[in-house]
Amino acid sequence: MRKLPALLITAGLLTVGLTACAPSAGPGCESPVPSGSSSSIVEVTGDAGTAPRVEFPTPLKAEHTERTVVREGEGPGTVEGQQVVLDWSVYNGTSGELIEKSAYDGSSDLSFSLTEGQLMAGMQQGLLCATEGSQITLVIPPADAFGEAGSPQLGVAPEDSLVFVIDVNRAFLPKANGTPQAAVDGLPSVVLDADGVPGVTIPSADAPTGLEVAVLKQGDGATVQEGDQIVVHYTGVLWDTKTVFDSSWTRGAPARFAAAPGSATVQNGVIPGFAEALVGQQVGSQIIAVIPPELAYGEQGNGSVPPNATLVFVVDILGIV
Missing domain, CATH: 3.10.50.40 (Chitinase A; domain 3)
Known part of the structure; x- marks a missing residue:
């Protein structure tokens, strides 16, 4: 496994927190990120464990980070500080261009902790309450991503949203449960x-x-x-x-x-x-x-x-x- 590219996860680029709250995946778990018209319009097809085919109209924007569950997983929803392993496809919401995609073969999936202050705010909050085996879409506006600076290295302008399609492959225990x-x-x-x-x-x-x-x-x-x-x-x-x-x-x-x-x-x-x-x-x-x-x-x-x-x-x- 490898770490996520720092440019895509660094939370130090922004200070905005997310406050919306709506029921989502995971028994007894409430995601702080609601579904919305932007995240639900992202069309994802393909079998679990394979690279998805992703389509959405452009430009795709959202006022707040939105999350839609494409495929339900099993078990409890993830919590703050929990270690997860995932595959992802990341797109520029304005142009529709692919920014990065995992290999989806187990050789280069991504491992990190859902820790506030260490991840891009939209990612960290959007992944809370996700279940192992689930697939979700996230549409993250600039305020919860790179802020007013954008990311020239990735071709992300200050006004561009990010579109994520994420497969949660593993969710390790948050603490000993024996x-x-x-x-x-x-x-x-x-x-x-x-x-x-x-x-x-x-x-x-x-x-x-x-x-x-x-x-x-x-x-x-x-x-x-x-x-x-x-x-x-x-x-x-x-x-x-x-x-x-x-x-x-x-x-x-x-x-x-x-x-x-x-x-x-x-x-x-x-x-x-x-x-x-x-x-x-x-x-x-x-x-x-x-x-x-x-x-x-x-x-x-x-x-x-x-x-x-x-x-x-x-x-x-x-x-x-």
């Missing part, structure tokens, strides 16, 4: 807030000398194998100082990496203790791992991690790519 398990004596305690963000309390005792792993929530999804690319949320805490040194929750987006120690042959790998704690766990699980220095950053430390530090990680396993 069955809570009994706490393990001697390990840090974990309390979750309403959004699933963990707070970690470190015991006053000395840190364990070896790797300690416990399941806090038992998921029932696929089992993580060594080398799998996985999507997780995590919080890392220093045992000695009891301070958080890293958290994907704070960044507002899950992390993706290989469940294997990083090396010259393993790209996007992790420290050995982290990899060992993850292998054999199931998607939907939340685990806690206490990692001794020799399985973490050792005598050298790393950035905010001092030398010879014992690390505590609480990890939600959201999916295998």
